[in-house]
Amino acid sequence: MKILVPVKRVIDYNVKVRVKADGTGVDLANVKMSMNPFDEIAVEEAMRLKEAGKATEVVAVSCGVTACQETLRTAMAIGADRSILVETDVELQPLAVAKLLAAVAKKETPQLIILGKQAIDDDANQTGQMLAALLGWSQATFASKVVIGEGKATVTREVDGGLETIEISLPAIVTTDLRLNEPRYATLPNIMKAKKKPMEVVKPADLGVDVAPRLATVTVTEPPKRSAGIKVADIAQLVDKLKNEAKVIA
Amino acid sequence: MSLLVIAEHDNAVLKTATLNAVTAAAKIGGEIHILVAGAGCGAVAEQASKVAGVAKVRVADAAHYGDQTAENLAALIVAVVANPASGYSHIIAAATSNGKNTLPRVAALLDVAQVSEIISVVDADTFVRPIYAGNALATVKSADATKVITVRTTGFDAAANSGGSAAIEALAAGPDLGQSKLIGRELTKSARPELGAAKIIVSGGRGLGSGENYHKLLEPLADKLGAAMGASRAAVDAGFVPNDYQVGQTGKIVAPQLYFAIGISGAIQHLAGMKDSKVIVAINKDPDAPIFQVADYGLVADLFVAVPELTAAL
Numbered sequence: 001m002k003i004l005v006p007v008k009r010v011i012d013y014n015v016k017v018r019v020k021a022d023g024t025g026v027d028l029a030n031v032k033m034s035m036n037p038f039d040e041i042a043v044e045e046a047m048r049l050k051e052a053g054k055a056t057e058v059v060a061v062s063c064g065v066t067a068c069q070e071t072l073r074t075a076m077a078i079g080a081d082r083s084i085l086v087e088t089d090v091e092l093q094p095l096a097v098a099k100l101l102a103a104v105a106k107k108e109t110p111q112l113i114i115l116g117k118q119a120i121d122d123d124a125n126q127t128g129q130m131l132a133a134l135l136g137w138s139q140a141t142f143a144s145k146v147v148i149g150e151g152k153a154t155v156t157r158e159v160d161g162g163l164e165t166i167e168i169s170l171p172a173i174v175t176t177d178l179r180l181n182e183p184r185y186a187t188l189p190n191i192m193k194a195k196k197k198p199m200e201v202v203k204p205a206d207l208g209v210d211v212a213p214r215l216a217t218v219t220v221t222e223p224p225k226r227s228a229g230i231k232v233a234d235i236a237q238l239v240d241k242l243k244n245e246a247k248v249i250a
Numbered sequence: 251m252s253l254l255v256i257a258e259h260d261n262a263v264l265k266t267a268t269l270n271a272v273t274a275a276a277k278i279g280g281e282i283h284i285l286v287a288g289a290g291c292g293a294v295a296e297q298a299s300k301v302a303g304v305a306k307v308r309v310a311d312a313a314h315y316g317d318q319t320a321e322n323l324a325a326l327i328v329a330v331v332a333n334p335a336s337g338y339s340h341i342i343a344a345a346t347s348n349g350k351n352t353l354p355r356v357a358a359l360l361d362v363a364q365v366s367e368i369i370s371v372v373d374a375d376t377f378v379r380p381i382y383a384g385n386a387l388a389t390v391k392s393a394d395a396t397k398v399i400t401v402r403t404t405g406f407d408a409a410a411n412s413g414g415s416a417a418i419e420a421l422a423a424g425p426d427l428g429q430s431k432l433i434g435r436e437l438t439k440s441a442r443p444e445l446g447a448a449k450i451i452v453s454g455g456r457g458l459g460s461g462e463n464y465h466k467l468l469e470p471l472a473d474k475l476g477a478a479m480g481a482s483r484a485a486v487d488a489g490f491v492p493n494d495y496q497v498g499q500t501g502k503i504v505a506p507q508l509y510f511a512i513g514i515s516g517a518i519q520h521l522a523g524m525k526d527s528k529v530i531v532a533i534n535k536d537p538d539a540p541i542f543q544v545a546d547y548g549l550v551a552d553l554f555v556a557v558p559e560l561t562a563a564l
Binding site: 011016017019026093094095098117118120121122123124125126127128129130131132133134137138139140141142144154157158159160161162163164165166167168169177178179214215216217218219220221222223226228229230231232234235236238239241242246248249 | 319320321324346347348350351352353354355356357358359361362363364365366367372376380381382383384385386387388389390391392393394428429430431432433434435436437438444446450475483486487492493494499500502507508518525528529530531542543544545546547548549550551556559560563564
């Protein structure tokens with residue numbers, strides 16, 4: 001069984017985000033970029049399935065600018081066998097990415113595609129579900145446990161109120177939640193090996209996909225700032241403030 | 251112009267999140283319909299028909315909608331709106347785990363973008379949504395004929411759940427696609443209010459040290475206040491409490507009247523989930539903890555002493 005793992009290059013999760021003064025977006029110049037943390041979990045899960053003998057090949061895919069090659073090298077350093085870059089300078093929105101991935105999936109015919117549940121830049125939480133729709137496949141989002149069976153997968157999902165376990169037919173889409181696994185660190189020898197692994201570069205036009213954005217960003221602004229309040233000396237003062245100043249408890 | 255709001259329910263009770271979505275729909279403007287898809291969900295349809303401002307409730311009642319699987323639900327919604335005579339301009343759901351699971355599937359099948367987790371409506375095409383864990387707000391305009399939208403419930407007040415008298419109309423169910431089957435649910439049972447709807451939330455973090463301490467210290471406080479209980483990601487990762495307690499960028503987004511952050515340092519991902527609370531109280535022994543930068547009332551103290559003292563003082 002082949003597993004496809006789409007990965008996204010995003011601002012590193014430790015970087016403090018700054019909104020550009022002209023309101024066109026956030027400042028990404030000279031900012032550290034990394035693989036989306038949920039996608040690292042996806043790559044790790046694919047590797048564990050391969051190591052358990054459930055998968056034979058893991059292929060990483062990224063859509064975006066040339067620099068996404070670094071993200072794909074990271075995926076291959078974790079263990080992906082090869083990678084595909086769908087290269088474009090156009091701003092890619094989730095629907096466009098899902099269409100590109102659907103085109104790649106039709107060529108590669110994987111049995112399983114594992115994606116992060118959301119990217120920490122646009123927080124959209126859409127691509128996996130859209131990809132499942134375009135391929136007509138079943139989906140298991142927000143996964144915290146994945147067990148592969150014969151022609152099916154049993155997936156435990158993190159949902160409002162607790163956990164839910166579903167059985168889905170393969171081929172299928174799985175999107176990862178935080179507690180699916182703890183991704184390994186890429187070792188130096190594996191980083192070196194990753195440089196020699198094959199990377200194919202294609203363009204959206206090669207895949208016959210129109211990637212034009214559907215949503216126009218009118219403006220990006222800073223959220224209203226919440227200012228620090230006061231430090232209270234003790235519990236008595238805290239209770240007094242809550243009752244008589246904030247009036248939030250009786 | 252009419253708008254279709256997807257009901258969030260468990261086949262017996264219409265969830266409050268639906269009422270927040272109805273308010274978002276009302277801000278956009280137009281005739282509001284609620285779609286109730288479920289199994290034996292007649293009671294839910296009754297409740298939906300009483301929601302203020304709703305013109306029509308459409309009910310698809312069939313066994314294969316009972317578990318809200320995305321494949322069947324999305325196919326049904328698409329069948330309802332794809333008929334041009336339906337005239338739906340907007341499809342709206344609360345950004346609950348069901349809404350987030352199903353709506354992107356609907357959007358892709360309709361070949362339109364989805365606007366995720368809006369917090370305000372500018373006009374019928376233009377919406378504000380948080381990005382980068384709420385560190386920036388994007389105003390986006392959709393060029394698609396049908397807008398598919400999920401609504402962050404904290405951004406909109408709940409519509410009144412009485413006073414309406416919408417007509418209830420049955421819809422023919424679509425086929426069971428048989429792609430997905432529910433095996434089981436482990437839902438946290440609690441007599442406390444739901445995190446998303448609570449007026450007061452008591453949340454604990456890694457500072458509590460263990461699950462035992464979490465329960466021993468925070469439950470009496472929550473009991474006194476009639477509060478819901480939450481946790482930081484660190485506390486969930488450490489196994490103190492189940493995943494559904496998590497407040498933050500990837501957990502629940504909450505905005506209660508009063509939020510207690512106890513032994514929570516205040517990582518940016520946690521702040522993303524609670525910084526719209528009306529009043530924030532932080533108790534932490536580290537005076538430099540980032541949580542104090544957003545807290546209205548901060549107490550630098552050993553929580554093992556302060557929390558029982560607070561519980562006793564209330």
